[in-house]
Amino acid sequence: MLYIKCPFCGMRSQNEFAYGGDASVKRPELNKEISNNEWDDFVYNRKSLRGKHIELWHHVSGCRQWFKVQRDTATHEIFKTAKMDEQI
Amino acid sequence: MSSISSLNKVHKLGLFGDFQDKNETNLIKIKEIKNINLFQIVKHKKSKQDISNLKIDGVSLPKNLHSSSSSSTRIIWMGPENWFVFSTKNLIPELENFDDQDFAITNLSHSRCIIEIEGDMIYEVLKKGSPLDINKLNEGDCANTVYNGITITIDFVSNNPKIIRILGLRSFGESLYHSITDACLEFGFKSI
Ligand SMILES: [Zn+2]
Numbered sequence: 001m002l003y004i005k006c007p008f009c010g011m012r013s014q015n016e017f018a019y020g021g022d023a024s025v026k027r028p029e030l031n032k033e034i035s036n037n038e039w040d041d042f043v044y045n046r047k048s049l050r051g052k053h054i055e056l057w058h059h060v061s062g063c064r065q066w067f068k069v070q071r072d073t074a075t076h077e078i079f080k081t082a083k084m085d086e087q088i
Numbered sequence: 089m090s091s092i093s094s095l096n097k098v099h100k101l102g103l104f105g106d107f108q109d110k111n112e113t114n115l116i117k118i119k120e121i122k123n124i125n126l127f128q129i130v131k132h133k134k135s136k137q138d139i140s141n142l143k144i145d146g147v148s149l150p151k152n153l154h155s156s157s158s159s160s161t162r163i164i165w166m167g168p169e170n171w172f173v174f175s176t177k178n179l180i181p182e183l184e185n186f187d188d189q190d191f192a193i194t195n196l197s198h199s200r201c202i203i204e205i206e207g208d209m210i211y212e213v214l215k216k217g218s219p220l221d222i223n224k225l226n227e228g229d230c231a232n233t234v235y236n237g238i239t240i241t242i243d244f245v246s247n248n249p250k251i252i253r254i255l256g257l258r259s260f261g262e263s264l265y266h267s268i269t270d271a272c273l274e275f276g277f278k279s280i
Contacts, residue, residue, distance in 0.1 A: 007166065008168055009153060009232070010153075011221070012233070015219050016232075016233055031155060060239075061232060061233060061234045061239040062231075063167035063232060064167050065167060
């Protein structure tokens with residue numbers, strides 16, 4: 001069980017949250033020619049790394065906001081959380 | 089406003105659980121709050137409107153994790169720029185003054201079930217199903233959380249006597265009611 005600090009509600013139990021994937025993935029620019037490989041990278045390919053990772057989480061049973069979490073995927077330690085428009 | 093409550097079939101009045109040989113005033117009291125107007129107010133992201141002086145039925149919009157109230161109206165924080173307004177008054181004429189460039193207002197009067205529980209042991213009842221750190225919370229606080237997997241909003245109405253309101257989606261009402269009353273059985277409760 002993790003405790004996650006929502007930037008709006010404070011420290012809450014993982015039960016209230018939903019995991020939303022890698023937060024470092026960027027959508028290819030609009031109106032630009034995109035190769036199949038670039039689409040693959042955006043839609044499917046993930047690093048799935050062991051160590052510090054920036055993730056999206058949704059406080060789905062709380063304030064219903066998305067935010068960023070920096071977490072170690074091996075130890076589950078959470079270093080930082082930030083609002084979507086903040087740098088982590 | 090819906091005249092048929094979502095707890096119509098399950099909320100039976102009387103004494104239940106371990107109530108024998110106990111003083112009735114010490115039992116948990118369970119009550120349904122119904123026939124109340126409920127509006128959601130959401131301020132648009134791009135709106136520059138200053139909400140600090142804004143009032144609805146004389147009640148201002150509360151800050152994060154808080155509520156504000158008068159005798160007829162109660163406003164709770166639901167998320168950033170997002171509030172629930174409960175009232176026994178018809179607020180529609182007042183809410184019509186809100187600019188739709190700044191706010192989205194939705195009538196949700198049909199959509200929630202509200203269970204009010206009162207008594208010294210109600211925090212224990214909450215702890216059985218919810219991961220929220222309840223002991224830190226006080227009168228005037230509110231929080232969204234889960235109870236046995238059901239998303240709920242808890243409104244801390246009063247410290248003395250201890251009263252809280254638990255809001256759930258209407259369609260989860262019966263299930264939530266059973267969860268809460270099951271948790272109350274060991275203390276004994278009175279449905280009013
Ligand atoms: Zn939150």
